[in-house]
Amino acid sequence: MAFSRDPLDELIVPDGTETQERDVVTDGDVLVGGRSTVEFGVRGRNVLAGEGAEFGGAIEADGDCRLDMWCDVAENVLVGQDAYIGERVHVGGRLKVAGDLDIGDDVEIEEGFEANGWIVIRNPMPTIVFLFVYLKHLLLIGEDDTAQQLVSELLEDDADDADTEPLVIPQNATVGDDAWRVSTPATIGDNCRLHGNVRAETIDVGTSCNIFGSLRARGDIFVGDGTRIHGDVTTRNGDVEVGADARVLGDVSCGDLELGPDAEVDGTIRAAGEITMGTTEREQE
Incomplete structure (x- = not known):
């Protein structure tokens, strides 16, 4: 991803992305801005969603999944590594985490949850908010290389995936079978x-x-x-x-x-x- 501007000011659909039945499927990461509505489920490597994002299907993340406060997922959340779930998140199905689970207060998981690693109940830092505020600050002061390094460390599992762009859905967007609607x-x-x-x-x-x-x-x-x-x-x-x-x-x-x-x-x-x-x-x- 090129970071010459705000990383969430454009809808970016990377090469090879497909809508398959009720899911959006991509090989790389999925970044969803706050207060966006994704009527599909999503499948990708790492899935990160900002405050108040809504998903109409399941989330399947091969790596980590980070959901900020007030997110709503209609179906299951399946995570291949670690999960960070903010306060007042709602999951309409089951939450299954292969690694550690960091979970906030007042989280509702209708069909229960399981994690193979540590389970910590607290209020995790709103990851998306912190990440993009920090990135914008780095860009404003001209630290483009530092911003790129930060994103590489957070979003790339290994060198083989370094060239895979994430699927980026801007804030306040609506993505569904009827329309992919953004103001960017x-x-x-x-x-x-x-x-x-x-x-x-x-x-x-x-x-x-x-x-x-x-x-x-x-x-x-x-x-x-x-x-x-x-x-x-x-x-x-x-x-x-x-x-x-x-x-x-x-x-x-x-x-x-x-x-x-x-x-x-x-x-x-x-x-x-x-x-x-x-x-x-x-x-x-």
Whole structure:
């Protein structure tokens, strides 16, 4: 992850992320900002959620799981290493931890819990809040290398996973089968398969993705080579680029439109500006 700005000011969907039935599945970590609603369950390496985050399914973390106060998980929480559960968290199923469990007051776990390591009942530090406040401070004083080192130590299990970006869901976001709705930019990596309309400030979709929904942004939208968008692509004040061999199975509405070689738009094109065909701006660069 690049830390040139607030780490939670963008929806980041890393390469290979998929929505499988009722879960979002990724190879790396999952970071969920405070007061966000994830209508899916999540499966990843380490799962960290800020204050008041809600999950509509189960959480499965191969590594650690950290849930700050007032989080709500509709189903089970299964943790491969250690768990840190803040006060007043609600778990609708069972909490099962392979390592140590650090748990706060007034936690409700409807089907009970078990941990193979130590169990400490107290009020754990709100990890997400501390982590990102500290990171923002480091960035403000120009300590980019220190910030990167901190994140590497907290979020990476070993050197083999060092290049795996986390799935980042910003604060106050809503992610579900109906829509991935954020008030920030959205970046979707390569080879992703997602269900739901994407609503963001700007949208950048990588190569060879399948998005089963529409794209709508205030600013620019980019669709990578070989990607399929099963819906409309609409921007209020920006331009649209559609990469080579990409296909939009719906309408396109934008300012300027650039279509790469063999790109297709099945619906109606409404472009207030110019339409360029054959080469996208990124290919020219």
